[in-house]
Amino acid sequence: MGCSASLPARNSGQLGALNSEGSAVSDSKNLRVKLVLLGDSGVGKSCIVLRFVRGQFDPTSKVTVGASFLSQTIALQDSTTVKFEIWDTAGQERYAALAPLYYRGAAVAVVVYDITSPESFSKAQYWVKELQKHGSPDIVLALVGNKADLHENRSVSSQDAIDYAEKNGMFFIETSAKTADNINQLFEEIAKRLPRPTSAS
Amino acid sequence: MASDPTSLPSPSDLSIPNPSPTEEERLATLNLEEPTGNHAPIPRPLSNGSSLSADFDTGNEIEVAEEELLGDSTDLAEGSSSHGGGGWREISEQDGEVASCSPSSSGYAGERGSSGASSGIEEVDDGVALQDDWVPGKRHLDEDDASVSWRKRKKHFFILSHSGKPIYSRYGDEHKLAGFSATLQAIISFVENGGDRVKFVRAGKHQVVFLVKGPIYLVCISCTEEPYEALKGQLELIYGQMLLILTKSVNRCFEKNPKFDMSPLLGGTDVVFSSLIRAFSWNPATFLHAYTCLPLAYSTRQAAGAILQDVADSGVLFAILMCKHKVVSLVGAQKASLHPDDMLLLANFILSSESFRTSESFSPICLPKYNPMAFLYAYVHYLDEDTHLTLLTTSSDAFYHLKECRLRIEAVLVKSNVLAEVQRSMLDGGLHVEDLPVDSSRRSRSISPQMTQENNISGSRPPHMALGGPAGLWHFIYRSIYLDQYVSSEFSSPINNSAQQKRLYRAYQKLFASMHDQGTGPHKTQYRRDRDYVLLCWITQDFELYAAFDPLADKVSAIKTCNRVCQWVRDLENEIFLLGASPFSW
Ligand SMILES: Nc1nc2c(ncn2[C@@H]2O[C@H](COP(=O)(O)OP(=O)(O)OP(=O)(O)O)[C@@H](O)[C@H]2O)c(=O)[nH]1
Ligand SMILES: [Mg+2]
Numbered sequence: 001m002g003c004s005a006s007l008p009a010r011n012s013g014q015l016g017a018l019n020s021e022g023s024a025v026s027d028s029k030n031l032r033v034k035l036v037l038l039g040d041s042g043v044g045k046s047c048i049v050l051r052f053v054r055g056q057f058d059p060t061s062k063v064t065v066g067a068s069f070l071s072q073t074i075a076l077q078d079s080t081t082v083k084f085e086i087w088d089t090a091g092q093e094r095y096a097a098l099a100p101l102y103y104r105g106a107a108v109a110v111v112v113y114d115i116t117s118p119e120s121f122s123k124a125q126y127w128v129k130e131l132q133k134h135g136s137p138d139i140v141l142a143l144v145g146n147k148a149d150l151h152e153n154r155s156v157s158s159q160d161a162i163d164y165a166e167k168n169g170m171f172f173i174e175t176s177a178k179t180a181d182n183i184n185q186l187f188e189e190i191a192k193r194l195p196r197p198t199s200a201s
Numbered sequence: 202m203a204s205d206p207t208s209l210p211s212p213s214d215l216s217i218p219n220p221s222p223t224e225e226e227r228l229a230t231l232n233l234e235e236p237t238g239n240h241a242p243i244p245r246p247l248s249n250g251s252s253l254s255a256d257f258d259t260g261n262e263i264e265v266a267e268e269e270l271l272g273d274s275t276d277l278a279e280g281s282s283s284h285g286g287g288g289w290r291e292i293s294e295q296d297g298e299v300a301s302c303s304p305s306s307s308g309y310a311g312e313r314g315s316s317g318a319s320s321g322i323e324e325v326d327d328g329v330a331l332q333d334d335w336v337p338g339k340r341h342l343d344e345d346d347a348s349v350s351w352r353k354r355k356k357h358f359f360i361l362s363h364s365g366k367p368i369y370s371r372y373g374d375e376h377k378l379a380g381f382s383a384t385l386q387a388i389i390s391f392v393e394n395g396g397d398r399v400k401f402v403r404a405g406k407h408q409v410v411f412l413v414k415g416p417i418y419l420v421c422i423s424c425t426e427e428p429y430e431a432l433k434g435q436l437e438l439i440y441g442q443m444l445l446i447l448t449k450s451v452n453r454c455f456e457k458n459p460k461f462d463m464s465p466l467l468g469g470t471d472v473v474f475s476s477l478i479r480a481f482s483w484n485p486a487t488f489l490h491a492y493t494c495l496p497l498a499y500s501t502r503q504a505a506g507a508i509l510q511d512v513a514d515s516g517v518l519f520a521i522l523m524c525k526h527k528v529v530s531l532v533g534a535q536k537a538s539l540h541p542d543d544m545l546l547l548a549n550f551i552l553s554s555e556s557f558r559t560s561e562s563f564s565p566i567c568l569p570k571y572n573p574m575a576f577l578y579a580y581v582h583y584l585d586e587d588t589h590l591t592l593l594t595t596s597s598d599a600f601y602h603l604k605e606c607r608l609r610i611e612a613v614l615v616k617s618n619v620l621a622e623v624q625r626s627m628l629d630g631g632l633h634v635e636d637l638p639v640d641s642s643r644r645s646r647s648i649s650p651q652m653t654q655e656n657n658i659s660g661s662r663p664p665h666m667a668l669g670g671p672a673g674l675w676h677f678i679y680r681s682i683y684l685d686q687y688v689s690s691e692f693s694s695p696i697n698n699s700a701q702q703k704r705l706y707r708a709y710q711k712l713f714a715s716m717h718d719q720g721t722g723p724h725k726t727q728y729r730r731d732r733d734y735v736l737l738c739w740i741t742q743d744f745e746l747y748a749a750f751d752p753l754a755d756k757v758s759a760i761k762t763c764n765r766v767c768q769w770v771r772d773l774e775n776e777i778f779l780l781g782a783s784p785f786s787w
Binding site for chain 2: 046063064090094
């Protein structure tokens with residue numbers, strides 16, 4: 001991280017956390033969940049979110065600045081709804097120090113890499129470690145290998161990713177924001193794994 | 202915590218002259234004479250009512266103004282065009298400043314990508330050889346516009362560290378530039394050996410301008426014939442843009458490690474810098490150090506200002522509503538004030554970063570003139586295609602509060618029709634020189650929508666018949682010194698393509714530099730005729746006027762027209778400027 005880690009944090013002193021009112025839960029039927037996406041710049045975090053929220057894919061690169069906020073509600077089979085409040089963070093190095101602002105209090109962290117880029121897979125592992133150290137103890141972690149449509153250029157094997165995810169108690173999936181492959185599944189699987197409020201209905 | 206904003210020196214501690222008692226008196230008297238029109242009774246910092254006369258003499262502006270007070274309604278001592286000393290500083294230029302640099306002579310990397318082209322920067326006087334392989338292997342990735350690609354090589358910008366590490370280069374990938382490091386090294390030792398004095402080197406057609414900011418060096422190499430002061434100002438803005446992204450605390454990285462590689466910290470910001478560099482040739486804010494407003498009915502702007510003020514009172518440091526690069530309204534908390542350069546850099550950052558358009562964002566940014574050391578947090582949201590709202594705060598966890606503020610603001614703006622008016626103003630455009638009122642009876646013509654419909658001459662005129670305004674007036678810029686704002690007329694024939702616009706701005710820039718040249722003292726007026734234009738500049742305590750006329754324009758009527766432009770702008774000030782309740786007011 002070099003010096004970047006000291007940049008925004010040092011200036012702003014203690015970083016707060018971006019939480020509206022608690023991180024999850026409204027009632028047992030309607031969950032509200034803070035979700036953060038982390039990962040190297042260019043792996044496709046914003047594309048995944050825009051595919052999920054708006055059903056669109058725009059191939060022109062729009063490097064995220066700071067973080068973008070979007071929300072999307074999905075209905076599950078058991079007639080519960082889950083409202084995801086999504087922080088799509090910037091992967092650029094200078095924002096790394098800012099990440100705690102977005103992942104603190106998050107119920108879900110989605111760590112994304114690009115299956116054609118081993119560096120982005122290492123970066124994903126860096127984020128997993130950071131989340132294990134500083135994230136909420138009961139955070140749901142998902143590891144996502146994006147750009148699955150580029151399989152002919154694959155340089156991170158699925159098996160390596162599966163092994164790593166298993167070792168770290170993460171949910172793993174390969175997606176393509178471009179083809180929409182597994183995008184909804186990703187969020188549905190996350191929703192299923194959320195801790196439910198204990199009050200029986 | 203971010204440092205206390207109120208303890209900072211106010212960035213707009215600019216040298217705004219305090220009007221002397223006599224001056225105020227004069228203003229008061231003149232106001233009585235102003236056309237009553239439909240203006241709300243609000244403070245009118247613009248109106249000084251002085252006029253420009255052809256035999257205008259430095260220092261006698263009060264006398265001139267008094268002439269007007271005594272009933273001279275023509276504003277001009279007509280026909281008395283004096284060529285004697287003390288009158289207009291008249292400059293005739295035979296050779297145009299443009300086209301002095303053809304593509305084939307612009308050394309770096311020949312037009313067809315051959316990096317072996319000779320010449321370019323050959324040799325600097327003191328023997329430090331600057332090679333021509335400055336920019337081998339161009340990527341052409343960040344071309345502004347393919348059709349004018351050759352022109353780009355006329356101007357290079359570099360940021361590098363004092364240890365010679367490239368940080369940014371306008372053209373080419375700074376990491377892959379073979380031979381680049383060596384050249385940078387040459388520059389650095391050159392700058393270091395020269396101490397503070399080395400700021401500028403001329404090598405044939407090329408100027409090399411240096412700006413040293415602690416461990417960071419900025420370099421411009423240009424054959425555009427822009428004045429040194431203008432190029433230096435551009436380097437200052439580039440440095441400011443870098444600070445906006447990183448803050449000055451990046452210097453600490455160099456203290457720890459002089460060989461620190463800073464370029465990764467600017468990853469993905471190429472577009473921000475290239476957009477700023479493009480602005481140097483189309484956006485007068487880059488040299489006027491002033492911002493411009495979208496023309497709006499006074500009440501519309503007031504409605505926007507009121508709701509922004511409301512959120513500013515709830516702990517938002519600055520609330521800025523803009524349409525593209527024009528201000529709709531802006532408000533600062535208590536004593537906080539926003540420097541026009543910071544606004545320029547912030548707007549450039551927002552407009553050039555596409556991701557802001559996709560959804561609401563929350564990002565650290567630094568306003569270098571406000572506080573170069575600290576980040577503020579910016580909530581940015583586009584309310585429609587062109588209109589964007591920025592809320593700035595010192596608190597890193599204010600997102601949800603700001604989001605709520607935005608919802609309130611948006612609701613009010615929709616309800617009071619501000620957004621629709623903004624869109625309409627965008628379509629109508631600003632001031633058209635063709636609409637310059639011919640006589641005083643039309644002086645108080647309004648550009649508010651109702652009036653525009655009746656009076657919009659330009660709308661019904663066949664496009665090819667328009668050849669500028671009266672007396673061959675092609676274009677003008679009026680900058681209010683008190684307000685830190687400017688208004689410029691829309692481009693119209695014959696300044697109707699971007700190359701001509703760029704050329705005109707370069708000419709203005711040159712005029713600006715010569716008017717503000719410290720060596721020669723601030724000139725009050727300047728009249729300059731060359732192959733391309735007659736240029737007129739008039740500077741008073743209150744405003745600066747830059748006007749371009751047909752090169753064949755008659756001097757006396759040009760001067761008369763300038764007076765009318767000033768009157769016109771004053772008549773419309775309620776609509777073209779953001780008045781009162783601004784963070785700039787005292
Ligand atoms: N082929 C392919 N390209 C993708 C896919 N997802 C994203 N991309 C491309 O990858 C580039 C970067 O995508 P972004 O979503 O902007 O990346 P990001 O992770 O948000 O990057 P930062 O905002 O800088 O952190 C874009 O140009 C997309 O076109 C995908 O599933 N398949
Ligand atoms: Mg992104």
